[in-house]
Amino acid sequence: xxxxxxxxxxxxxxxxxxISSSDDEHEAVIRELTRGxxxxxxxxxxxxxxxxxxxxxxxxxxxxxxEVARAxxxxxxxxxxxxxxxxPPEMPATGLITSPTPTELMAPRRNREDSIPREHTxxxxxxxxxxxxxxxxxxxITKTQYPRCYYRCSFHRERNCRATKQVQxxxxxxxxxxxxMYFNDHTxxxxxxxxxxxxxxNPAVAMQLDLSDGGxxxxxxxxxxxxEHERQVLVxxxxxxxxxxxxxxxxxxxxxxxxGGPSAAVNVARQAxxxxxxxxxxxxxxxxxxxxxxxxxxxxxxxxxxxxxxLDIMDYDVTGELCFGDSYGLPDGPYQ
DNA sequence: TTCATTTGACCCAA
DNA sequence: TTGGGTCAAATGAA
Numbered sequence: 001x002x003x004x005x006x007x008x009x010x011x012x013x014x015x016x017x018x019i020s021s022s023d024d025e026h027e028a029v030i031r032e033l034t035r036g037x038x039x040x041x042x043x044x045x046x047x048x049x050x051x052x053x054x055x056x057x058x059x060x061x062x063x064x065x066x067e068v069a070r071a072x073x074x075x076x077x078x079x080x081x082x083x084x085x086x087x088p089p090e091m092p093a094t095g096l097i098t099s100p101t102p103t104e105l106m107a108p109r110r111n112r113e114d115s116i117p118r119e120h121t122x123x124x125x126x127x128x129x130x131x132x133x134x135x136x137x138x139x140x141i142t143k144t145q146y147p148r149c150y151y152r153c154s155f156h157r158e159r160n161c162r163a164t165k166q167v168q169x170x171x172x173x174x175x176x177x178x179x180x181m182y183f184n185d186h187t188x189x190x191x192x193x194x195x196x197x198x199x200x201x202n203p204a205v206a207m208q209l210d211l212s213d214g215g216x217x218x219x220x221x222x223x224x225x226x227x228e229h230e231r232q233v234l235v236x237x238x239x240x241x242x243x244x245x246x247x248x249x250x251x252x253x254x255x256x257x258x259x260g261g262p263s264a265a266v267n268v269a270r271q272a273x274x275x276x277x278x279x280x281x282x283x284x285x286x287x288x289x290x291x292x293x294x295x296x297x298x299x300x301x302x303x304x305x306x307x308x309x310x311l312d313i314m315d316y317d318v319t320g321e322l323c324f325g326d327s328y329g330l331p332d333g334p335y336q
Numbered sequence: 337t338t339c340a341t342t343t344g345a346c347c348c349a350a
Numbered sequence: 351t352t353g354g355g356t357c358a359a360a361t362g363a364a
Binding site for chain 2: 134135136137138139154
């Protein structure tokens with residue numbers, strides 16, 4: 001992860017100085033991400049062709065592969081590479097600092113300890129960053145249009161985690177954008193499950209995304225890893241759906257699905273599956289609609305019902321960004 | 337009943 | 351004195 005962490009920090013977010021990664025590494029990562037996006041587009045074409053006229057399955061494949069392509073686009077944005085096309089407006093675009101910068105938006109901060117954000121980002125979905133946060137305050141900031149919300153790690157007390165973040169709406173666009181500032185590093189073990197934990201459980205992820213660095217890589221890089229993590233689950237789920245459909249249409253051998261077919265895909269999904277998260281308003285339960293879509297597709301598989309294979313997509317917040325992108329809608333009520 | 341959020345009050349640095 | 355950050359009681363949802 002060393003390379004990606006450094007690149008993510010230097011490329012899109014913060015524009016930090018002291019870039020230590022080589023241009024070659026940067027280009028290699030962008031090249032691979034671009035290739036991934038192109039292959040996803042091809043896969044989408046193939047899938048839609050194969051599933052043409054099959055209603056629910058076609059829509060499911062289309063949705064999932066659009067999400068995979070979006071994940072690549074977001075990663076490319078984070079890496080500072082101009083996307084081939086902008087992400088769809090309804091999709092949360094994360095990571096690129098445009099304007100304003102924190103110093104522009106913030107009133108001058110006092111020189112208190114830990115008052116300098118170790119990281120900041122502008123996103124349309126400020127709630128989902130892989131950690132559990134608990135809101136402890138909200139203040140109207142003078143000369144700004146929107147209040148600032150204060151969050152601390154949910155394990156602040158029980159594990160003495162000092163990580164905090166501040167979220168402030170910074171544009172009234174559609175969707176609105178939020179400036180998220182992070183203070184202090186997580187010291188709670190709870191943060192370790194994602195994505196480091198999944199990488200530990202899945203050597204492929206760890207190999208692709210060298211996480212050995214761990215610390216200074218920061219959340220933006222972690223978010224990139226998370227995108228990859230989501231992509232793997234989505235691809236695995238899709239492979240399961242498509243594989244089973246082929247299975248349904250032709251014998252397993254003819255479809256080329258034996259040990260490497262749906263079961264393998266499910267295994268990958270299992271490996272990549274994070275442990276269950278506590279349901280908080282910050283990280284709501286997965287949207288029922290998308291879960292049902294996948295369930296429906298899977299339920300059509302002969303012998304591959306969701307329960308039968310244990311592909312528990314319901315527990316993975318794949319569509320959280322989509323469904324809760326505006327969940328930070330701040331009330332217009334009286335602020336302090 | 338438990339837990340997260342809201343919000344007025346308080347603390348503290350500039 | 352002012353404004354930002356935090357505390358903690360009140361409130362609401364599950």
